[in-house]
Amino acid sequence: MNFSEKAVIMNASEMNRAIKRMAHEIIEANKGIDNLVLLGVQRRGVPLARMLGEAIKAVEGSEVPQGALDITFYRDDLSTLGPAPQVSSTEMPFDVNKKIIILVDDVLFTGRTVRAALDVIMDWGRPEAIRLAVLVDRGHRELPIRPDFVGKNVPTSQREIIKVKVKEFDDKAEVVVGEVEGE
């Protein structure tokens, strides 16, 4: 599979600004950060959750607990075989009961990952509420799921691919749109 980049739709400073705005929206919607926890979906949701956490701390002055969620064992497409093996770990360093969970992912597409993530959280306990924060909403939902906090809405075609790059994994931060070649 060859990925060809067509355009950069967010550069590093645009990503930062979007995340800062989302942080403000999260604080406003929850009237503070009491009971709030950030849960990043592996893998790129995790660094984004950390960035959101830093932005929230810059405003409110205190840390919001953070965790990571791996949804592999909750997927609905067990028979779909993929190439390079990769299972990440779930890290839940807090009790989810009665918390307000901000679920963080990089791109919202079909909604199936979020569906799986909701099931994982429910198996850990019963949070007071779960809200969804995504850096990019590209449309084409297959399930009745909508985000509460969005960095950028990007209309796409089914063929297109949105890649969110983060410093941790990709050496630079940006969001690009591209297409798979030769299919």
Place this chain on the structure above:
Amino acid sequence: MILKNKDVLGLEDLSAEEILGVLEIASRFRAVFDRPVRSVPIMRGRTVVNFFHEPSTRTRISFELAEKRLSADIVNFSTATSSFSKGETLRDTAENLAAMKIDMLIIRHSSAGAARYLAKVLKCSVINAGDGAHEHPTQGLLDIMTMRQRLGDLRGKKVTIIGDISHSRVARSNIWGLNKLGAEVTLCGPPTMVPGGLAKLGVNIEYDLKKAVADADVLNVLRIQLERHSSKSFPSNREYHRMYGITEEVVRTLKPEAFVMHPGPMNRDVEISSTVADGPRQVILDQVANGVAVRMALIYLLSGGDPGALSSAQE
């Protein structure tokens, strides 16, 4: 893909990469045990049949728990309650099962090669849960997982397997797996139970227990299969205990971090003394917990669960 074949019949067939890949997934499943809900839904709607043609408690329960924690549908049957007692052949039984559309067969059988035979006949995946004195791959994997939790990389680590090697499928699976991961394996036991020909497998053989354990990092103590010894390979249980039993005195001669494993069920005060079996140097219950995780990983991977699907989902 982590596993290249549709079946897991023995560690002889697996590469070092496959073994490490399975253990990596197993450690993820192990983490699930600490949650309030100890199962994941990934195998919903898949059917696994546990076919035990030989008595087993631990392995059968471990497989059953693994399947339940993956939310698979389970059918259990054992020889005593099946048409086996009416004279049906292994192949006929298996083909009838396949006709009922099962996804996986777990088989324990007293004959070496039974699992491989069924794997050839059936389209569904087959996992060997122990076949005669041939292999017991899931036990080998859980032993290796337990060793790696304590020792990390096994390259150059010294593992001494003590007991009835000639009758032991556990020993064979351990030897294949440990050799592939670069550990140095020493076998020890009475010469009647440790034939010299085993050296061909690439292991050391040492009949003197003191020498065999002196610089070991791990002792894997096998069960003396009292039921298999019609013509006894040793004079008495007491003599075996005195010569080859792992006692407090033996443990005191070990390296400080060395630890003792046993696949169970134990003959207390035969191959292992009660004080060691209940003492601080054993990891027997870790082995049991890892067993469920390893079996979950194999069932999950053979069912087409490939973690690659996660990273490629967006792409």
